[in-house]
Amino acid sequence: MRIKLCMAFLLCSVMASAQNLNDLLVAGLNDAERFANSYLAPVTEAGIYSVSNGWYNSADAKPLGGFEVSIVGNITGFKNKNDKKAFILDTADYENLTFDDGSTSRQVSTALGDIDGVIVNVNANIEGQLVSEQFELPTGLADDISFIPTGYIQASVGLIKGLEVKARFLPKINTDDVQIGLFGAGLQYDFTKMLPADKLLPVAISAVIGYTNLNGEYDFTDTEAIAGENQRIDANISTWNFSAVVSTRKIPVINFYGGLGYIVGKSETDLLGRYEVATVSGIPIVYNDPFSITNDVSGITANVGTKIKLSFFRINVDYNIAEFSTLTAGINFGFR
Template sequence: MNTKTILILLLCCCCIGLPGQSQDIEDFLDRYSGNDAENYLQPFSDAVGSDFNSGWYRSARVDRKGFHLYVGLVAQMAPIPDKQKTFSATTPSYFSPATTTEVSTIMGPPTTTTVQGSNGTSYSFPGGAGVSSLPFAVPQITIGNVWGTDASFRFFAIDFSGDVGKVNVFGWGIRHSISQYLNEFPVHLAVGYYSTRFKLGDDLDATASLISLQASYEKGILEIYGGPGFEFTDMDFSYVPGGSEQRETINLTGENTIRMTVGLALNLGAFVMNVDYNLAKQSSLSAGIGVQIGNKKKTKSATNEISE
């Protein structure tokens, strides 16, 4: 995978490039030893997972029965904190003296860091992409309701020529109403599970998953929503090291585990807009715009009715 591949990967995800870089990504990773290659890539994994686990819902309301359809576009953005832009890397075993220094991650400044060694030698760590956030947008469909349950889907695919291959994003989720079991409860409650898979040819395969407890309260055209969630991300980054013909795979586990979502939706009949903030170790912003059919306002007793 060369720089062009990584450039397209980042363009797909965040409309950015790799300024000032001419080396292959294999050359970048060959500059690290031990866990340093993982640390170099870790912020990218965290941001991708945070994005893909965002924007799945804009209300906790799921009627027990009746047709409901939402079709919209969801945009996410993971701001990269300063602490995710650098890490402490150690020179390889053949370099003397062994030196640990602060260097760029893949999301960090595009600045090469050079350390001086014995007998006039030096060692250079590559810079990063020099970005401040990782945005992404994807169409989303939600359809229900059966026994207080709905399902959501996301899909994005594009086939690049050359070494890049096909970029695939597919996400799905299922959600069940808790409110239907609670008579006269003042807010809507639901629990959901969501999973998204992101593939880039043979080079990258990532899965982000979220379990969320959702709550929302309607007042006129406004709806406040949010709740806690448990999330995890798994990413396999495959590349061919310099001087080798065999692929190596770096497995990355997202550092996010717990998130808290707080959001606001504006319901204008069939038209709905929403925005929320997801607080976590790697936080994210999410916004959506779409149209919906169904889920008409009812009295509380009718909304919470369990029996036919």
Template sequence: MPALAFVLVSPAAQAQDEVGEFIRAGKEDASKLVRAYAEPAGIALGHNLNSGWFNSGQAMKPGRFDIRIYASAVFAPDDAKTFDISKLGLKQIRTSTGAPFDPNRPVLVPTVFGEDREGPELTVYTRNPLTNQEEEVVSFNSPPGAGYDVLPFPMAQVSIGLFKETEVAVRFVPKTKADDFEGSLWGVGVKHGLKQWIPGVAAIPGFDITVFGGYTNLTSSYGLDVPLTEDNQMYATQQQQSPTYYDGQALELKTKAWTTSLVVSKTVSVITGYAGIRYSNVETDLNAVGKYPVVAYRTTAPYAKYVDDVVDPILVKMKDAQVGGTAGLRLKLAFFSIYGEYTFAKYSTAMAGIGLGWN
């Protein structure tokens, strides 16, 4: 399985099939539901991409390099496992009894990181212009969570030492396709040694201090399948009933993650311990593209039900930033090294990997 396709088995892909049902509620309510349900995964993915950039506080010397392969995982906090659907201000969605959700009576339902159980039944209503009464259009349950709160991600990285204790790291995955998934990734990071600029510190053997900055860009797309339901065939045109008419539906995820760290390390023989402070910033756009069938009433005579083609119905922008403390260990034996680290933050991350090279 290609590295990016690995995301398909994580909570980040759990929303793929659920978004289709949300869209049937119309743009406004669907966007609110998608944000509440999927935002924790979009944020977690970005913080995960910001981990694993370094394994010591020392920049490599000019011409030296290493190739690293590692796996990282991010852990969702408890408050990212549920959301209160009564606080979303839904317009067309009601409870199973047809009553609007009462913001004074919390209704907690799973996010993508929540328990593997369905939430309450949601019923979509639209107003009949002839009777001026609201009528039920479709019902579905709020989707279950993945059943676990960990989002894993594999990565490969090449680092090379340049001049003046400056090291450059590069991540790159070309466009990858697997079934309904397509994605690509690239990233670049720079580490610079500060020890050389601090009088007195340069003389301390085995001690190093560096500053690091890195940026990662991930673009992925998941195919969606939101067809006409059997109940709605009667309201569709002949063209809309074509088996290929709603092809091209997809869920797009674009993540930009950048991070800065101050890292200190101490090397004793073949073991290096390192610790630092990490700032992590995440911006993720989640878009549903293509056209989707949504039942509505015509606003002019004969005021009949019809299938409205809603185009590109969802654009959700998610942002987050956090500061955390990082600690790790590296064991280096000749050209081979193994290492692991943990970052303590709201969205904590753990990482373990191996490296090969002359560093």
């Protein structure tokens, strides 16, 4: 249940942040989409780095028939990521937005930020209708928290000659408002299994490839944030993790591992449904499926961790250093 709540938190963070963008529609689609790109990019980037982790806790691949079932949790922090909490909004880059205080450029919050009280005006002719509105730009998650949690269930099975297959999933969450699901698959190949003296070596060296997909939908029609119907947000995060891993393997109870990897990810956030923007004349401007925001992310990661073995029960913890660093912990059951 806690794993489901963690994943719900991640995706709802993205989707709730996107919902905050409703007011921007009064400034027209171009302004709303431009703001949404800058506002959402950091939270989706953090999500990509978070779900990419946890693919391994050893470089020593399991033998034929060996298996392990794991409960994996990640905490991705952004407390000190000030460059990800705000961006400069220059009204010269927007068609219809102006600041209430008369300034032309100032820092505003991203979905990870905590800048509030920024008031903007819209007084413009948009699609043939006069729009006159004043509203506050959305703030972000840092008002309440400084990390994003994620989690999932993962299983690994050893095949022949150092090959190990992996799968991860999150049992689908389906409520009246939210639907969330996660799946992924990976491969690990232990190169030391090719060596004649494999059983004598104190370390193992592996390559790991893992793919993760997280998808969710949030229906917020009942919030009445803006008139319309079937209003919802669809968010999708997909990532690839390519890593080289080394670990000790001859110590009976505790072993250590580390890896160097490269993450490639993509997020897509779609604002869907019908939206009716109020105008001075009373004739609303209607938008259907207003816009889609895409964010591509890539970067180098490095981690170090330890794994404690107690019979068929194991615990592992590692810290991953990347653009968004992540603490990962796993509870593992199985046998080799």
